[in-house]
Amino acid sequence: MTGVDGIEPVIALEGVSRTFAGAVKVFALRDVSMRVAPGDYVSITGPSGSGKSTLLNVLGLLDRPTIGIYRLAGVDTGPLGDTARARLRAAELGFVFQGFHLMAKRTVFENVLLGMAYAPVPKAERQERVAAVLEQVSMTHRAAFFPATLSGGERQRVAVARALAKGPAVLLADEPTGNLDAQTSGEVLDLFGELNAAGQTVLVVTHDPLIAGRAARRMAMTDGRLEER
Amino acid sequence: MTAGPKRARPSRRERFTGGDLLGEAVRGLAGRPGRLVLTALAVMLGIGSLVVTIGFAQTGSRQVEATFDSVAATQGMISERADPLTGDKPLPLPWDAAERVARLNGVVAAGTLSEIEVDTKRISAAPVFDPEAPPVAAPAVMAVTPDTLATVEGVMAEGVFFSGFHEATAQRVAVLGRDAAATLGVVRVSDQPSVFIGDVSYTVIGIIGSVKAGHGLLGAVVVPQSTARRLLGLAAPDELRLRLEVGAGPMVAAQAGPALNPNSPNDYDIALPGPASDFRKSLTRDVNSLFVVLGLVALAIGALSIAVVTSLSVMERRGEIGLRRALGATQRSVAAQFVAETSIVGLLGGLIGAAAGVLGVVGISAAREWTPVVDLRLVAAAALVGVVTGAVAGLAPAVRAARVEPATALQEGT
Incomplete structure (x- = not known):
């Protein structure tokens, strides 16, 4: 599938809705369509309950749309089974979480290495890649450290390195600065900017308009509907 | 990237x-x-x-x-059954009981063993009557068939045990148990000593050193069964001793009765070891x-x-x-x-x-x-x-x- 301008989008949602069954049927996503081209830097904002978490789960292949088509890196994810979705997730998606989710008993180097554990990256290349991404996030000097000895900003940079190591089609960040103070938030956002400048597709979900302001494309979620500003 | x-x-x-x-x-x-x-x-x-x-x-x-296997699991005994009311023993073991049972599969050796009641005062190594001599516990007299020694896994200390020749011709020969030999003062058999049972002398051809079953043999003067029948009035064998292969007990027990007396196979007391396992x-x-x-x-x-x-x-x-x-x-x-x-x-x-x-x-x-x-x-x-x-x-x-x-x-x- 190709986009309007002839480039195949990394992410393409067409008419995606997600409803949750219950006493009252909840429409978390209502007819959402979006395209993210390679190299885009997209932010999605919205108040809590607007459906942005659901959107992120759908984009991260952790949830399935009730209706609609989701193409990730050219692959229609609708007909895929759980194993194929896991494989696609391993190959194309890099997650950055608000809570870092670094493993406390492993060094920075090992944590980044774990990012490729399930990914289709040749094992012979993995060590080199870890070194390269640690360089990229300026954490080479901390490679042998354990996460507990790092500051919040450093931890998030390690988490970004872990997401980047396998070379994902898109970096999905969920409130990446939610646990950080203003200054370190700025550092992490600067890092995102640098990565994007180097060609990395980045998609950030946040409730903070200041963070959203860094992105070239800003989208807002309200009541399950997505609109670009 | x-x-x-x-x-x-x-x-x-x-x-x-x-x-x-x-x-x-x-x-x-x-x-x-x-x-x-x-x-x-x-x-x-x-x-x-x-x-x-x-x-x-x-x-x-x-x-x-x-x-246990070598003794308890392989040794067995068959004897006449006493009538529970009268105490009679209506069905004696046949004279050739040992030969009949020895043919059965699982029987390694079989031999009879009978105790003969004689006036024990009249058993001596020499026919010397010494009125001063204190009375001693005289040895018993037992009658056996040639395979009995093998059946009780006995070992000779001196000389030889009976052979088929002694049994067939009812020779006046005797073998002494180790303890009986000591009582009678017999230490070697090379000089062909004699023992007297009553007035009849028997040539001692061997001394039994040890047995694993039928320990009574060690304290007895042992004579061939045919000799006891002829000279000592043995009416029938007392018991039949068996040595079996391990685990053969139940099979032999089932077959021994008919082998001994096809007409009345159930009239014997058969005491054989159970299955080995x-x-x-x-x-x-x-x-x-x-x-x-x-x-x-x-x-x-x-x-x-x-x-x-x-x-x-x-x-x-x-x-x-x-x-x-x-x-x-x-x-x-x-x-x-x-x-x-x-x-x-x-x-x-x-x-x-x-x-x-x-x-x-x-x-x-x-x-x-x-x-x-x-x-x-x-x-x-x-x-x-x-x-x-x-x-x-x-x-x-x-x-x-x-x-x-x-x-x-x-x-x-x-």
């Missing part, structure tokens, strides 16, 4: 393999060494007690075999079943503790599980990792338990001065049982781990 080339099915060099899985499992366990020790210890107790029980049973049965089992069974049950209970407790502790770990490691799923782990590989972790715990417990069990068997054996017998396959089996126990115990927690919703787990924070 940009997207790498897409691969539908990653090659082995790229995939998350079983080796990677084991590596992750080992790291997962190493992160909580206290729990690892605790749960492995629980399995160890179970496996250890099973290995001790089974190893002890192996050692014990070997010991039992060595002690019964014999061995009966001694070890009681000990075994109790300890096997204890071992299994301990193993079940071990499995349960693995399951509980691992379930706890799953709850604590929701963040890690969510992360792995986000990194591309399938539900199956998450479940497999937890099963691998519990299997390793089981393996460790099994190996340590097997080692402790073997040491226990050796210790018990040393204390009892027994030869420890432990089948090496038992050790391998113990390790395997440990792995299986661990794997089974890990199934339920693994399923729970696989069902962790990654999206929720990831939003919970570290």
Whole structure:
């Protein structure tokens, strides 16, 4: 599938809705369509309950749309089974979480290495890649450290390195600065900017308009509907 | 960075393999060494007690075999049955009882043994009447057939035992039991000493040194059955002694009656050993079943503790599980990792338990001065049982781990 301008989008949602069954049927996503081209830097904002978490789960292949088509890196994810979705997730998606989710008993180097554990990256290349991404996030000097000895900003940079190591089609960040103070938030956002400048597709979900302001494309979620500003 | 080339099915060099899985499992366990020790210890107790029980049973049965099989499990006796009302013995054993039964399969040797009532004062090594001599307990007189010595596994100390010639021709020969020879003052047979039973002299051709059954022979003057019949008024053989192959008891017992008297096969008292395996089992069974049950209970407790502790770990490691799923782990590989972790715990417990069990068997054996017998396959089996126990115990927690919703787990924070 190709986009309007002839480039195949990394992410393409067409008419995606997600409803949750219950006493009252909840429409978390209502007819959402979006395209993210390679190299885009997209932010999605919205108040809590607007459906942005659901959107992120759908984009991260952790949830399935009730209706609609989701193409990730050219692959229609609708007909895929759980194993194929896991494989696609391993190959194309890099997650950055608000809570870092670094493993406390492993060094920075090992944590980044774990990012490729399930990914289709040749094992012979993995060590080199870890070194390269640690360089990229300026954490080479901390490679042998354990996460507990790092500051919040450093931890998030390690988490970004872990997401980047396998070379994902898109970096999905969920409130990446939610646990950080203003200054370190700025550092992490600067890092995102640098990565994007180097060609990395980045998609950030946040409730903070200041963070959203860094992105070239800003989208807002309200009541399950997505609109670009 | 940009997207790498897409691969539908990653090659082995790229995939998350079983080796990677084991590596992750080992790291997962190493992160909580206290729990690892605790749960492995629980399995160890179970496996250890099973290995001790089974190893002890192996050692014990070997010991039992060595002690009992040669005598108790192979010696048997057939005698006339007394009428319960009158005390009569209506059906004497035939004279050729030994030959008849010796033909049966499973009979190694058969011979008769009869005690003859004679005036014991009239048994002496020389016909000298010494009124001053104090009365001594005179030896008994017994009549046997030539195979009786082999039947009771007797060994001659001097000379030879009777042969078919002596029996067939009712020779006036005698063999002395070791104790009877001492009483009568006979030490060697090379000078052809005689003993007198009444006025009749018998040439002593041998001295019995030892027997394993029919110990009465050692204190007796023994004569051939035909001689006793002719000269000492023996009416019929008293009892028939049998030596059997191990385990032949039930078969010979069924066939001996008809062989002795086809017309009235049930009129003999047949006392033969039961099946060999019964014999061995009966001694070890009681000990075994109790300890096997204890071992299994301990193993079940071990499995349960693995399951509980691992379930706890799953709850604590929701963040890690969510992360792995986000990194591309399938539900199956998450479940497999937890099963691998519990299997390793089981393996460790099994190996340590097997080692402790073997040491226990050796210790018990040393204390009892027994030869420890432990089948090496038992050790391998113990390790395997440990792995299986661990794997089974890990199934339920693994399923729970696989069902962790990654999206929720990831939003919970570290």
